[in-house]
Amino acid sequence: MLDELLDGQDPATVLSADGLLGDLKKALAERMLNAEMDAHLGCEAEQQAGNHRNGSSPKTVLSDDGEVVLSIPRDRHGRFDPALIAKYQRRFPGFDQKIIALYARGMSTRDIQAHVGELYGVTISPDLVSVVTDSVIDEVRAWQSRPLESTYAIVFFDALRVKIRDEGLVRNKAIYLAIGMRCSGHKEVLGLWIEQTEGAKFWLRVMNELKARGLGDILIAVVDGLKGFPEAITAVFPDTVVQTCVVHLIRNSIQLASWKDRKALAQALKPIYQADNVEAAEQALGEFETSSWGERFPTVAQSWRRHWAQIIPFFAFAAPVRKMIYTTNAIESLHSGVRKSIRNKGHFPSDEAATKLIWLALRNITAKWKNPPIAWATAKAQFAIQFGERFTLDD
Numbered sequence: 001m002l003d004e005l006l007d008g009q010d011p012a013t014v015l016s017a018d019g020l021l022g023d024l025k026k027a028l029a030e031r032m033l034n035a036e037m038d039a040h041l042g043c044e045a046e047q048q049a050g051n052h053r054n055g056s057s058p059k060t061v062l063s064d065d066g067e068v069v070l071s072i073p074r075d076r077h078g079r080f081d082p083a084l085i086a087k088y089q090r091r092f093p094g095f096d097q098k099i100i101a102l103y104a105r106g107m108s109t110r111d112i113q114a115h116v117g118e119l120y121g122v123t124i125s126p127d128l129v130s131v132v133t134d135s136v137i138d139e140v141r142a143w144q145s146r147p148l149e150s151t152y153a154i155v156f157f158d159a160l161r162v163k164i165r166d167e168g169l170v171r172n173k174a175i176y177l178a179i180g181m182r183c184s185g186h187k188e189v190l191g192l193w194i195e196q197t198e199g200a201k202f203w204l205r206v207m208n209e210l211k212a213r214g215l216g217d218i219l220i221a222v223v224d225g226l227k228g229f230p231e232a233i234t235a236v237f238p239d240t241v242v243q244t245c246v247v248h249l250i251r252n253s254i255q256l257a258s259w260k261d262r263k264a265l266a267q268a269l270k271p272i273y274q275a276d277n278v279e280a281a282e283q284a285l286g287e288f289e290t291s292s293w294g295e296r297f298p299t300v301a302q303s304w305r306r307h308w309a310q311i312i313p314f315f316a317f318a319a320p321v322r323k324m325i326y327t328t329n330a331i332e333s334l335h336s337g338v339r340k341s342i343r344n345k346g347h348f349p350s351d352e353a354a355t356k357l358i359w360l361a362l363r364n365i366t367a368k369w370k371n372p373p374i375a376w377a378t379a380k381a382q383f384a385i386q387f388g389e390r391f392t393l394d395d
Helices: 004-005 018-043 044-048 095-104 111-122 124-133 137-144 202-213 229-236 245-253 259-273 277-291 292-296 298-306 308-316 318-326 329-342 350-365 376-392
Strands: 055-063 066-077 151-166 169-181 187-195 218-225 241-244
Touching: 018 044, 018 066, 055 169, 055 292, 095 111, 095 124, 095 350, 111 124, 124 350, 137 350, 151 187, 151 329, 151 350, 151 376, 169 202, 169 329, 187 202, 202 229, 218 229, 218 376, 229 241, 229 277, 241 308, 245 259, 245 298, 245 308, 259 292, 259 298, 277 292, 277 308, 277 329, 292 298, 292 308, 298 308, 308 318, 318 376, 329 350
Parallel strands: 151 218, 218 241
Antiparallel strands: 055 066, 151 169, 169 187
């Protein structure tokens, strides 16, 4: 059969939309449509109504290979609505997913229009790209309200900044993300939220939203040192251990120094967070205070003292586990992947547009999250001792 089909075909065009492959795709689609019509007319209700075929009408449909003109069968009563190509559908299944995939990689609507034209020889409008990509909004809403695990061993909270048009002005808004690490060690993004300014009231609302979605307990919450954030967390999850991100604390500390002094100042802070235990860390902080660096930048030590209760929790664990919880690097890595997708955007026209693209970027990134971190075997044993029955491996 293949030999007969290929006989006399031009090898250069056999796989193109205008060649044998295009003809086969058209023939297969029309056969499927006619089979659907047979099934439609064969049902008891249509037979009793005396419904029957009423010719066909041409319909141009966009496919991965270009435009295809199909003969769509009609029934006399106009009740036939095929599943393969619905009444008002103009694109083959799978075509929309290609557009969404291009959009998720940061291509603008105009770039996608040009790309589809070059690749498939099909002219689409920027409005079509917007309509197709807007279809993911319902998925975003479902994802944002999905039920969560009852317990997460670690949850990392942090934000990245993007420019979004709001009331005629382009504002620098924060996109807040939360990564939850299950007791099994597997990661997932719990949600994303957009707010113009960071604030404890906002985070309190987020915590209540997470609780309403079934989250009952967070063992350790890793945060960036936002004022009032620990209180917002413990107001909803009173048993949670709040760990301030040491990397954020160091960044804030060295901002007080000139560029030439920042590296040396960061080096001087190392003995504090690299100490063997809490007592040694406190001693190192005292030594920093009385050192030349401490005297030059007294507010650095004062800042560490103010956050001390949220800095020291990681000292309760072994070194491999400490690296996992004393920084928001897990979420910083996620931010890096998201920035690659949005870097071509000067600004977003709306919060919804930003949410749409960032969610698609998150979906691509998190699809690669398969296995727990290497240190999780050590972490499980220590969390089981530290948190007892709160640490459960049921999931």
